[in-house]
Amino acid sequence: MIYFKGTPVLRTNRLNLRKLCMDDTQRAFDHWLSDERISDHRVSPAHKTIAETHKRMEKTVDGYVSKEFCHWGIELKDGSGLIGEIDLYDFDSSTGNCEVSYSIGYDWWNKGYGTEALKAVVEFAFIHMNVHKLSAAHNTDNPASGRIMEKAGMKQEGVIRHMIRNAKDQYKDCAVYGLLREEYLLQREGDV
Numbered sequence: 001m002i003y004f005k006g007t008p009v010l011r012t013n014r015l016n017l018r019k020l021c022m023d024d025t026q027r028a029f030d031h032w033l034s035d036e037r038i039s040d041h042r043v044s045p046a047h048k049t050i051a052e053t054h055k056r057m058e059k060t061v062d063g064y065v066s067k068e069f070c071h072w073g074i075e076l077k078d079g080s081g082l083i084g085e086i087d088l089y090d091f092d093s094s095t096g097n098c099e100v101s102y103s104i105g106y107d108w109w110n111k112g113y114g115t116e117a118l119k120a121v122v123e124f125a126f127i128h129m130n131v132h133k134l135s136a137a138h139n140t141d142n143p144a145s146g147r148i149m150e151k152a153g154m155k156q157e158g159v160i161r162h163m164i165r166n167a168k169d170q171y172k173d174c175a176v177y178g179l180l181r182e183e184y185l186l187q188r189e190g191d192v
């Protein structure tokens, strides 16, 4: 059984993971939601107008009324602001399983932030929410995403051909990853 706790602040060495707010709209548009270098690896197309981001942000902010909504903005602790977002979704009450997805603005790629955020959310999901299994999938032409899943302890379970069709009508093969709670707890024991 999943214990839903909404979207509490999660702190890591360099990041605060926190709820998004309407004031984040411009920055989210500028740094990842309008950027095709990000959207090419995701299912939703890049936003063309700030109005699209405004609407999406309203939906996200409205979501926080539910304890079953887990969607964090990723903010640098050094005061330089929001750099991306990460969420848990597709909760399945019959299995206790869910999925994770994330985006980091291009300016901050390859600095370890994606891994740091993912590890924090993985810990929250297993330790505080009692999630049974966490899954994610990345396009095979986006190996950086697979790398951060590996660094967060997730295991590749296979490749699904033409699993998604992106906004540019391209079919993409996706590598599917998963991590069981019991595996995560063993990994944690090994880290101590």
Ligand SMILES: CC(C)(COP(=O)(O)OP(=O)(O)OC[C@H]1O[C@@H](n2cnc3c(N)ncnc32)[C@H](O)[C@@H]1OP(=O)(O)O)[C@@H](O)C(=O)NCCC(=O)NCCS
Pocket (backbone or CB within 6 Å): 037, 038, 039, 041, 042, 101, 102, 103, 104, 105, 108, 109, 110, 111, 112, 113, 114, 115, 116, 136, 137, 138, 139, 142, 143, 144, 145, 147, 148
């Ligand atoms: C995937 C993403 C979140 C990674 O964020 P990040 O902050 O750059 O991640 P990190 O810096 O923690 O780690 C990136 C890792 O990928 C590796 N990497 C980067 N480009 C790579 C490539 N072309 N091939 C193989 N590995 C690559 C880096 O070397 C690093 O691994 P290392 O620490 O072992 O050297 C970011 O690239 C992103 O937002 N991409 C677009 C959106 C997206 O793909 N979302 C996920 C959809 S499944």
